[in-house]
Amino acid sequence: MSATTRAARPHETNGIDYWFLTEEDFFDLRESGGLLEWAVYNNRYYGTPAAPIESAVNDGKTVLLDIELRGARQIRQHRPDALMIFIAAPSTEDLEARLRGRGDTSEEDIQGRLAIAAEQIIEAEELFDHVVINHELDQATSETANLIMGSS
Numbered sequence: 309m310s311a312t313t314r315a316a317r318p319h320e321t322n323g324i325d326y327w328f329l330t331e332e333d334f335f336d337l338r339e340s341g342g343l344l345e346w347a348v349y350n351n352r353y354y355g356t357p358a359a360p361i362e363s364a365v366n367d368g369k370t371v372l373l374d375i376e377l378r379g380a381r382q383i384r385q386h387r388p389d390a391l392m393i394f395i396a397a398p399s400t401e402d403l404e405a406r407l408r409g410r411g412d413t414s415e416e417d418i419q420g421r422l423a424i425a426a427e428q429i430i431e432a433e434e435l436f437d438h439v440v441i442n443h444e445l446d447q448a449t450s451e452t453a454n455l456i457m458g459s460s
Contacts, residue, residue, distance in 0.1 A: 309360075310374070311337065314352040317412045327357070344386075347378030350420040354379070370456065377428050380435055391459045393452055394432040394439045400425065 311327040313334050322328045329337070334353045338346055344362075346355030356373055364371050373383065383390050397403035403425055407418045432439055438455050442448040 310354055310356055311343070312352060312354045314354075319412070345373075345375060345379035345382040347376055347382075349376050349378075350417060350424060372456075376424075377431055377435065384435060391456065392436040392438075393455055394428075394436040395448065395452065396429055396432065396439055396441050397425070398441055398443050 309323075309325075309327060311329050311334060313329055313331050316322060316325070316328050320326065320328075331353065334346075334355065337343055337357070338355065342358055343355040344358040346353065348354075354376070356375065356379065361371050361373075373379075375383070380392060380394075384392060397406065400422060404418065404422055407413050407421060413421075440448050440451050440455070
């Protein structure tokens with residue numbers, strides 16, 4: 309589960325959807341080496357606490373991280389053996405429709421996310437091992453699962 313400094317959306321619960329932290333708590337965790345990766349995304353901090361990931365890997369489990377490009381670069385640097393899969397919307401228009409359809413994202417956040425997505429897709433093909441286009445959820449899920457299972 310990721311940690312973030314953004315506010316919880318109405319349907320989200322601390323400790324279930326994310327660890328919702330103050331910036332001070334996030335910085336303390338980062339400075340103590342408690343984050344496997346971290347990044348600023350759309351003016352908010354996100355990161356993956358290291359201890360649960362290391363514990364799962366040591367137990368022989370496959371770990372799936374849902375992170376953005378800055379975090380992915382850190383993972384690639386520290387774990388070059390990691391399988392990296394980028395999930396992309398079919399188009400900017402589809403991404404915008406999905407963000408608006410959630411009904412819990414401000415106009416400012418939507419515009420910020422669209423600008424970020426345009427930059428990310430350019431870098432994704434070089435950084436990631438695979439790019440999966442999410443035209444349809446079941447198909448994208450199946451393709452992603454097959455890539456993960458094929459690398460085990």
